[in-house]
Amino acid sequence: MTNNLEKLPKDSFERITIDSTHAEKITKPSLSFWQDAWLRIRKNKAAIISMFILAFIVIMAFVGPYMVKFDPQEVNVTHANLPPKIPGLEKWGIADGQGKLGTKTLDIYEVKKIDEYYWFGTDSLGRDLFSRLWMGTRISLYIALVAAIIDVFIGVLYGGISAYYGGRTDDIMQRIVEVLIGIPTLVIVILMLLVMEPGIWAIIIAISITGWIGMSRIVRGQVLKFKNQEFVLAAKTLGASDSRIIGKHLLPNIMAIIIINMMFTIPTAIFFEAFLSFIGLGLQAPAASLGTLINDGYKFLEYQPHMLFFPAVLISLLMIAFNLIGDGLRDALDPKMKD
Amino acid sequence: MTKYITKRVVYMFLSLFLIASFTFILMKLLPGSPLASAAKLSVEQREVVYEKYGLNDPIPVQYVRYMGNLVQGDFGTSFQYKNVDVSYLIVKKLKYSAILGAQAIFVGTIIGIILGMIAALKQNTIWDYGSTIVAILGISIPSFVFAALLQYVFAVHWQILPVGLWDGWTSSILPSIALAMGPIAIAARFIRTEMIEVLSSDYIMLAKAKGANWFEIAFKHAFRNALIPLVTVLGPVAAGLLTGSLVVEQIFAIPGIGEQFVKSINSNDFSVIMGTTMFFSVFLIVIILIVDILYGIIDPRIRLAGGDK
Numbered sequence: 001m002t003n004n005l006e007k008l009p010k011d012s013f014e015r016i017t018i019d020s021t022h023a024e025k026i027t028k029p030s031l032s033f034w035q036d037a038w039l040r041i042r043k044n045k046a047a048i049i050s051m052f053i054l055a056f057i058v059i060m061a062f063v064g065p066y067m068v069k070f071d072p073q074e075v076n077v078t079h080a081n082l083p084p085k086i087p088g089l090e091k092w093g094i095a096d097g098q099g100k101l102g103t104k105t106l107d108i109y110e111v112k113k114i115d116e117y118y119w120f121g122t123d124s125l126g127r128d129l130f131s132r133l134w135m136g137t138r139i140s141l142y143i144a145l146v147a148a149i150i151d152v153f154i155g156v157l158y159g160g161i162s163a164y165y166g167g168r169t170d171d172i173m174q175r176i177v178e179v180l181i182g183i184p185t186l187v188i189v190i191l192m193l194l195v196m197e198p199g200i201w202a203i204i205i206a207i208s209i210t211g212w213i214g215m216s217r218i219v220r221g222q223v224l225k226f227k228n229q230e231f232v233l234a235a236k237t238l239g240a241s242d243s244r245i246i247g248k249h250l251l252p253n254i255m256a257i258i259i260i261n262m263m264f265t266i267p268t269a270i271f272f273e274a275f276l277s278f279i280g281l282g283l284q285a286p287a288a289s290l291g292t293l294i295n296d297g298y299k300f301l302e303y304q305p306h307m308l309f310f311p312a313v314l315i316s317l318l319m320i321a322f323n324l325i326g327d328g329l330r331d332a333l334d335p336k337m338k339d
Numbered sequence: 340m341t342k343y344i345t346k347r348v349v350y351m352f353l354s355l356f357l358i359a360s361f362t363f364i365l366m367k368l369l370p371g372s373p374l375a376s377a378a379k380l381s382v383e384q385r386e387v388v389y390e391k392y393g394l395n396d397p398i399p400v401q402y403v404r405y406m407g408n409l410v411q412g413d414f415g416t417s418f419q420y421k422n423v424d425v426s427y428l429i430v431k432k433l434k435y436s437a438i439l440g441a442q443a444i445f446v447g448t449i450i451g452i453i454l455g456m457i458a459a460l461k462q463n464t465i466w467d468y469g470s471t472i473v474a475i476l477g478i479s480i481p482s483f484v485f486a487a488l489l490q491y492v493f494a495v496h497w498q499i500l501p502v503g504l505w506d507g508w509t510s511s512i513l514p515s516i517a518l519a520m521g522p523i524a525i526a527a528r529f530i531r532t533e534m535i536e537v538l539s540s541d542y543i544m545l546a547k548a549k550g551a552n553w554f555e556i557a558f559k560h561a562f563r564n565a566l567i568p569l570v571t572v573l574g575p576v577a578a579g580l581l582t583g584s585l586v587v588e589q590i591f592a593i594p595g596i597g598e599q600f601v602k603s604i605n606s607n608d609f610s611v612i613m614g615t616t617m618f619f620s621v622f623l624i625v626i627i628l629i630v631d632i633l634y635g636i637i638d639p640r641i642r643l644a645g646g647d648k
Contacts, residue, residue: 182354184623186582187616188361194604194612195365271481278483278586279601298487298590302495312484319479 040332047328050321064134072135073286076126084121121306136288144269148262150208155215163223185210193281222254256333263326267319290315358620362613414614425614436595447519451526459534477524482583486517486590503592514591521579533565570634574627
């Protein structure tokens, strides 16, 4: 080996010197917090697929009702209880309009002489379930999103004030929280709905009335952790105002945890809305939400299983997607996991 | 520790007091008369009935009496059933709900622990993914969707189990499975994380170095330590079971408290609603208190921290 080396031409080598002035040079482009998080969440296949599913559901919630010519609330008794029929798929034996009539299985559309296609069938009042499903999804998502935003807003405000000002303020505010946290969410939500007029806002208020407590505790813990760190002290020394310290220094640092928590608050709110509608405390007809659709579908489960099938699958998909994205975000935003 | 328990008990009573007052205010705020056919009664008759139920007294007097009755466990009489005490109704229905709940917790936790153990010991294999999928489904799919599915498949389609009502132990199988999904998912996720953490700790490495076999490491060393924190999830599990029982009992027509609660909501039977609400609150608050105290006793590391979580 050593002998061979000598035979190599001298001019193919070049002497390099280490330039000490470049020792501190950063070779990789610096990434912002969110770029870094994106790089990591990209590797999480379950979270990425969930994002696509969620995006699809959200888009459909807006576009879906207009894809068919039927109105989601229009009653048409002659078209009641139709099984799903989708053009194209019918030749394959799925969604071909076959349904039980008495004991025989027939093409109900032919029997009733209906030319239209109800993609997901109709309910007992002849309302088109496809447009109802997406209308319901839209309302469920709206309720969940608004409830989550209210939770975050109150939670951040309460937890932030409590931790940032500390001392007696913190003491009093935390004693209140300790009493409130003992009250079971379910109980308070049901009681609230009994007195309020049923509707979207009643559900939102009922869900967020206890929902903010968890968020406020997390925010308080985070603010307590950061408020005595050097960078905050430095800002204080330089004369930054309280609002500047909170807005520019503390909030960006706890943003990740707030967002992760929101991803878990939203599915909880979706579940609560569906749950309340299922036990008869939620939205009233003819308004549709995923919960009321499941409730309607359940009543006709034995003869019209398609009525339960579609909303049940959709709510499960939504919940799974939110939970997986939440899990993915938690892993991606955790600074301890940085590689 | 005693100081911590005393503090927690005081807060517990404060929370309960708040709920009780809140329910009283709501009862007074509720529109309409508590009498079914108030319009048919003459003024004198109404006076007699109001006098009998003490509705003529000033609100503060009613409040004190209501609180006094609550402390003695008297929730009043049902509007829906004639002359039935709400507390009697609750005690009568408790049995069925308790059986379902106990079965769901017992079976659910055991299956959850097994799934979590498998996932942790065979990390990043098909076993791990399988049990993670079960856990995600269990957390995500609402219990009433799952219950309806079970009912359709096993009771309506295959007809191997009863559709509903309480007719011996077989009636409890489907609702218990539906309720167990939550505990399975929570326990499996929890045990997996805990086991993975414990398995990478120093004393497990020492046990491996000493040549302890796989079985001994997994069960004697890792599992025992992973099990301790599982106590903490009992609170959320109990809350989840309660929420679930409302709908699952409704779906399977089990004559339990959950079903009674939903029934009284739909028939505006306010005294039963308030009674069950108080019962649920006491149940959950006491469970969470017991769990917190238990955890402090089991895990000495918590005790040092003074329990101020």
